[in-house]
Amino acid sequence: MRHLVMAVVAAVTIGSVAAPAPAAAAVTTIAINGTVAGRTFDGVGAISGGGGNSRLLIDYPEPQRTQILDYLFKPDYGAAVQLLKLEIGGDGNSTDGSEPSHQHVRGDVNCDAGYEFWLGEQAVARNPDLKLVALPWTAPGWIGGGNFWSSDMIDYDISWLNCAKRHGLTISYLGGWNERGHDSTWYKNLRTGLDNAGYGSVRIVGDDSGWGMADEFAADLALKNAVGVLGNHYVCGYLSQADSCSTTGNARGSGKPLWASEFGSQDDNAGVVPYIRTVNRGYLDAEITGYLNWPLIAAITPNLPYATVGLMDAGSPWSGAYRVGRNLWANAHYAQFTKPGWRYLNSSASGYLGGNRANGSYVSLKSTNNSDYSTIYETSGSTAAQTVNVTVSGGLSTGTVHVWSTDMGSPDTADWFVRQADVTPSGGSYTLTLQPNRIYTVTTTTGQAKGTAAGPAPHGLALPYTDDFDGYAVRKLPRYTEDMQGSFETRACSAGRSGICLQQVTPQRPINWQDDSDAFTLFGDAGWTNYTVGLDVNMQQAGTVTLLGRANTQNRPQNRQAAYQLRVNNNGGWAIVKHTTGNTDTTLASGTRAALGLNSWHNLKLGFSGSQITASIDNTTLGTANDFSYGSGQAGVGVVGYQTDQFDNLSVTPNTGPVLSTLRGVQSGRCVDVPGAAQTNGTQVALWDCNGGSNQNFTLTDAKQLQVYGAKCLDVDGASTTDGAKVQIWDCNRGANQQWNVNPDGTVVGVGSGKCLDATAQGTANGTRLEIWTCNGGDNQKWVR
Incomplete structure (x- = not known):
């Protein structure tokens, strides 16, 4: 029996969460029995919509556009998204933009409106097994005289489905109105309308607002029969660390699949812990079987809300630059090793490590061939290595298992989604050692891979x-x-x-x-x-x-x-x-x-x-x-x-005028920022999402000053030359501690100190303070103007 042992590294916490103290040196005994099957897995995926967040993707040049689409949808390459929700546009802003309607005025149908049909085509071309979901956030004003819950809206949805069909797209699921409750009669009428229009196979998701619809099923069998899936949003908390998840007894007992039909809303790197916790603990705590992260991609400019939220971000089509986030690899840990239709395995095959939430969690699923299986572990919050002793039975393969891991705390992309040494069970048993703050997938399946494409460095859109x-x-x-x-x-x-x-x-x-x-x-x-x-x-x-x-x-x-x-x-x-x-x-x-x-x-x-x-x-x-x-x-x-x-x-x-520019970190993708747009002497600068604000725009003067607000300069506190001295703003005085050499290699070196502008401890999160440090060639010391 071989043991998988990986080097122990210090745990890195992403965010903070109130959780039970971790058990020391946890040992977990796991019996993966193929006969102890639970609910059917419906897939993991993401949402394009709510809204405008995919807008700039279609404007990307080749080959970068193909690379991004491959990272999102291509099997055994990147996220391998299994569920894709598309917004049914209605000409109103639904978060980051207004998705165009296919029918701005009654009867004038344009099946080529916008980019959602195009995106669906690209997704299905890469993965024909991908399931499409549709949902409106807004609607044109002519609908029902302003009443969403109207027959007009049912006709509008059906006309959108007709457009999708013209594009060769099969929509498997359709929702009502995003986060706006439900009208039970309307949902029943929608079922009738879909059936009459030839869309009897489209399953209705209700109601993307809560679990309350399930409370009506006992007294309204027609409603229960109309709805195919119960969906709720942020079942593990909104902008939380997703320590625990919830549903209701009526939802669980409804006989319907339960979905986290929207979760996420977090940075594509910093959100990785709540991401993997949601898809693991959602099943453990609430028997959730389908997951849709919001959004799929942040293909929007950085001045808009949520500009780095999703699986990856791509807000610079003129340069072709994009960033693949850790969230994408969290999705890959499921989607490259499972398929919709697999069955969750219950009893000790899925649970909390050592019986303690603070140690992390694990979920096992078996293939439809009743032989292959995959187990996904997350050790977020743990502080020490843990051991799992695994026994496999019930018809499942007892052959070699393959191990993939992601270090959720590492800023190095080489530590994300990495193939580890195989493990060969002995008599159907094997032992693994799990390091803190990791995702692991252990599987009998093969064929997985990590995409290698990389985008160019970002640059501005040239004028004129x-x-x-x-x-x-x-x-x-x-x-x-x-x-x-x-x-x-x-x-x-x-x-x-x-x-x-x-x-x-x-x-x-x-x-x-x-x-x-x-x-x-x-x-x-x-x-x-x-x-x-x-x-x-x-x-x-x-x-x-x-x-x-x-x-x-x-x-x-x-x-x-x-x-x-x-x-x-x-x-x-x-x-x-x-x-x-x-x-x-x-x-x-x-x-x-x-x-x-x-x-x-x-x-x-x-x-x-x-x-x-x-x-x-x-x-x-x-x-x-x-x-x-x-x-x-x-x-x-x-x-x-x-x-x-x-x-x-x-x-x-x-026009002529002071040449302003941002300083964007190569490692973090975030900009040098004066926190809170403060203008007080001594305010230490930090990293923050690039947004074009005046507190992120610096003028490089002939005197080698980096001026902000026209009168403040980037300054080394006390003219220090010591590693770790803070970099702040101060009234410009032409001192050597306010002079900087902006070099072609991306380093910004203090004239007085000879040291580099540095993101503390290679931090990449919003709020990471900036300092000077001995130049070492690290990407946390390189900046793009």
Whole structure:
């Protein structure tokens, strides 16, 4: 009998959780008996939607787009997603953007709307066994006169399913309304509608809000028969460490599969512990058999919420850069070693190590061939090596088992999803030694592999940038656009102009999932600093258009988009406005010019050079303002309300002014940040998700200073030259401790100290403090401007 022994390393805790003290030197006896079968496994996967979080993936260049899709869907390569939930778009923002409807107005069906059908095609092409799930978060305003729970919505869902069929997609599961409870009569009518339309095989998931629907089954057999799966969200806690999970007696006794139909919402690296705990402990505590992480990928720009949340992130299509997170490999520990239809194994084949949650957990599943099996262990929270003594019986294979592991605390990608030495049982028994803070999969199956593709380093989208929209077919999304509310599509130009224009095509307020806002779209790079954005505008109804610049951090909901705006109405009134993440406005300049009128074309421009902001119409300056609250950000365009105005000839041209740039860590993917946007001398800088904020934009001066806010400098505390001295902001004074050499190899070296800007202890999490340290070539000392 061989023993699997791995080098002991110090445990690394990701996050914090109140949990029982770990048992010392735990030994667990495990009997994996193939005859003690529990519920049927439905799969692990993720959600594209809720919303806009996959938007930029379709704009990625090759080969990076194929690499990302392979990491997500290709069997025996990466995540190998088994369940994929697609949003049924409704023109309203459902977290990180507005997913376009396939039917903006009643009867006008466009089966090529958006990118969700494309994504489904890509997923199924790589894995034909993948199961597709569909769910709406929002709906067009014409639905039911504003009533979601209406026959209109059933017809709308069925028309979406018809579109999916046209794309060769089979939808296996359909939900009601994300996190908005349920109308029992509507669910029964949905079942009838699906059956009558030829979709009798589509199973309804109810109700993506709680387990309450199960409480009605005893008194409403028709409802029980209508619903195929009971789904609930964050069954192990929202933004928690998922120490324990829960369901109800009525749900468990319903005879329905129970799903964690949404979990996650955590960083693609730092969220790995709650990820693996959810998919293990969800079954142990609540008999959950299907799991959908939100979201699949963060293919959004870094100024939006949740920009690093998912299995991986890819917010820079112009550079092709992407990051594969530890969460992806947590999913792989299940999906590369199991398949939907396998059976969970109960009794001691699944449980808590040493009978103590703090030691970790394990779950065993057997194949439909009744011979192969896999056991997934997680030792998060443990502080010492543990031993498991395993005996296999009940018709399961007693042959060699293969072992794969992920070190959840290591920042080194080489420590994630690693093939270890095989173990050969003796008489059906074997022993393993499990190290702390790991995921292990032990399996009799073969063929698994770890993808090796890597994206290039990120870089900004170069200026000038232009788009006349004539290169697109109608009803498409122009590249690098991110609709925040409403829907902006290419359409034939009107008002005497030929060719293709961009048009806001949502004619009324949608049935929203989160708060309403004006319709607007963002485009381009959140790192743009000094530029002029120009756009031709054709106002088709009375109202106001908005041209956005330096569109910076967005808080939820989408009306909390920090940006400067030029607002112009059809009567000629104009204003330069600063809009904040608190949804407040400050008018910086305003006035009136000759009326623009309707159905005529005019050119609007909004320019930035340092703190100076200039607005013009038809090449005549309207006014200027002086403000430097936002040093960088995207451009954008919108309307106040839901007018169906048109836009053409986008141009973003560079201006002179201080050259601002972020410093993004090569190892962490996060930016040098002044915490809380503080301007107090002595504030130590730290890592934080890149968001384009003024507290992340540094100007490299001719005096080798890295200035922030125009008056503060990156400074080594007390002019120290000692390893570990903190790096802070301070009033600029031209001291050597405020001078830095920004080198081609990515290092930023203090002139006074000769030491490198360093992320403490190779930390990668938000809030990791920065210091100076002897230069050693580590990626925690390399930065991309």
